[in-house]
Amino acid sequence: MTVAKICGLTTPETLDTALEHGAAFVGAVVFSKSPRHIDPLHAATLFERARGRAGIVAVTVDADDALLTEIALILKPDLIQLHGRETPERAIEIRRLTGAGIIKALPVSTPDDLAAADVWEDVADNLMFDARPPEGSDLPGGVGASFDWAMMQGRRYRNPWFLAGGLNPDNAARAAAISGAPMLDVSSGVESAPGVKDSARIAAFLQAM
Numbered sequence: 001m002t003v004a005k006i007c008g009l010t011t012p013e014t015l016d017t018a019l020e021h022g023a024a025f026v027g028a029v030v031f032s033k034s035p036r037h038i039d040p041l042h043a044a045t046l047f048e049r050a051r052g053r054a055g056i057v058a059v060t061v062d063a064d065d066a067l068l069t070e071i072a073l074i075l076k077p078d079l080i081q082l083h084g085r086e087t088p089e090r091a092i093e094i095r096r097l098t099g100a101g102i103i104k105a106l107p108v109s110t111p112d113d114l115a116a117a118d119v120w121e122d123v124a125d126n127l128m129f130d131a132r133p134p135e136g137s138d139l140p141g142g143v144g145a146s147f148d149w150a151m152m153q154g155r156r157y158r159n160p161w162f163l164a165g166g167l168n169p170d171n172a173a174r175a176a177a178i179s180g181a182p183m184l185d186v187s188s189g190v191e192s193a194p195g196v197k198d199s200a201r202i203a204a205f206l207q208a209m
């Protein structure tokens with residue numbers, strides 16, 4: 001069975017839809033350049049309803065210790081998703097600092113990019129293979145770009161891993177079947193406009209899986 005993470009939630013209605021339709025993980029993006037940015041205090045109030053029902057993930061990009069500490073103390077996520085240029089050494093520090101599990105997002109456009117997973121397997125709880133964003137993009141994720149899912153065929157990792165990038169209700173089942181991904185992650189593909197999650201599309205995505 002493939003499970004899903006719905007990322008970049010900012011409203012109670014869309015978070016409830018994700019929970020009611022069986023999302024295994026729900027994500028708060030704490031990155032001010034993102035149209036989905038939510039500050040830790042607001043996220044803590046919103047995501048409390050998800051505690052114990054789905055894994056709560058804080059998505060960060062090269063965050064400093066002050067922000068990570070704030071996230072850990074206020075939002076108390078189960079997992080912190082590192083979506084920047086963090087090194088494995090930095091990830092070990094972040095785990096120690098926050099007490100949260102680690103998801104490491106790796107940008108992928110060619111099969112060579114998958115080699116980066118080797119140094120992360122001992123460090124991250126879960127790897128996430130996300131499409132490398134187009135040159136000049138302000139965001140390292142959440143832009144709806146995808147990569148050739150067939151690149152993932154036959155790849156084995158120690159822990160369950162996420163496929164991300166350009167997924168939506170129409171391609172979710174095909175992406176899971178082609179890639180063999182145990183977990184899918186989606187953001188812009190379940191929106192009606194950048195940063196505006198759409199309950200119907202969230203439900204359709206989760207039903208498609």
Ligand SMILES: O=C(O)c1ccccc1N[C@@H]1O[C@H](COP(=O)(O)O)[C@@H](O)[C@H]1O
Nearest residue numbers: 007034141142143144165166186187188
């Ligand atoms: O969603 C964002 O705004 C975002 C910002 C900064 C880093 C990561 C972000 N999102 C992550 O990217 C994946 C893929 O996005 P999409 O489905 O292609 O839009 C998303 O699921 C988040 O984990």
